[in-house]
Amino acid sequence: MPSVKLPKKSTDTDMTPFVDIAFLLLSFFIMATKFKPPEPVKVETPNSVSSAKLKEENSVLITIDNESKVYVSFGGKTTEDKGKITGIINDLNSSRSLGLTPQEIEAFQSTPLIGVPLAGIKNLLSRPLAEREKIKQPGIPVSDSLNNELVWWVGAAKKAFGGTKLMYLVKGDNTSKFPAFESVINALKRNEEFKYFLITGQEGAPAGSDLANKLSADSRK
Numbered sequence: 001m002p003s004v005k006l007p008k009k010s011t012d013t014d015m016t017p018f019v020d021i022a023f024l025l026l027s028f029f030i031m032a033t034k035f036k037p038p039e040p041v042k043v044e045t046p047n048s049v050s051s052a053k054l055k056e057e058n059s060v061l062i063t064i065d066n067e068s069k070v071y072v073s074f075g076g077k078t079t080e081d082k083g084k085i086t087g088i089i090n091d092l093n094s095s096r097s098l099g100l101t102p103q104e105i106e107a108f109q110s111t112p113l114i115g116v117p118l119a120g121i122k123n124l125l126s127r128p129l130a131e132r133e134k135i136k137q138p139g140i141p142v143s144d145s146l147n148n149e150l151v152w153w154v155g156a157a158k159k160a161f162g163g164t165k166l167m168y169l170v171k172g173d174n175t176s177k178f179p180a181f182e183s184v185i186n187a188l189k190r191n192e193e194f195k196y197f198l199i200t201g202q203e204g205a206p207a208g209s210d211l212a213n214k215l216s217a218d219s220r221k
Helices: 016-032 079-095 102-110 118-125 129-134 150-161 178-190 210-219
Strands: 059-064 070-075 167-172
Touching: 059 150, 059 178, 070 079, 070 150, 070 178, 079 102, 079 118, 079 150, 102 118, 102 129, 150 178, 167 178
Parallel strands: 059 167
Antiparallel strands: 059 070
8 A cells, every 4th residue: 555645844933923022022011111210329228137118208318328428308209299398498498598599499399319508509409400410419517516407408398298297217328427327316306306217228037037937928928
């Protein structure tokens, strides 16, 4: 009996549809992803073991860099919060006679952080945003207890936010000096604020510890 030869089928696979899907997914992630903006001041914080993550809305963030310079920024996401942040600079403009124009007051909202003496605010806010983000600021004067200008910033924030609960966050570099930290705490105390949170780097809890067991249990829920 003659043998029957079956026709051979090509084993090649058309990859065009897969390539199209890959490009569609790539385009989606590029358009949907929000990249974290670079920090205006680089700070290497000490590490700690903690299960809590602090939210930065309705907050006063005080940063101490590796040269012990002090900066301040304010957090708020809603339109009302942003209006209150503008209220901070309006209050200081009035109480400290800064002489800011409406355009400079509006520029405060988009300034990532403040690290200049009050006398230098007008010069900072008069610059374009791109220049404000790159300028090397000298830090808020805090070393002189009689002229600790952070006191004014915290006081203005309390007044602007009224009855809203503010979180005070302190973010210090590993190499910053204690006097700068002490001056920051004194500025909070002079505004009758005695509770604050230290921002640190996250590290894993020691294996077998109560915290490690708790985190493991929470992750399984």
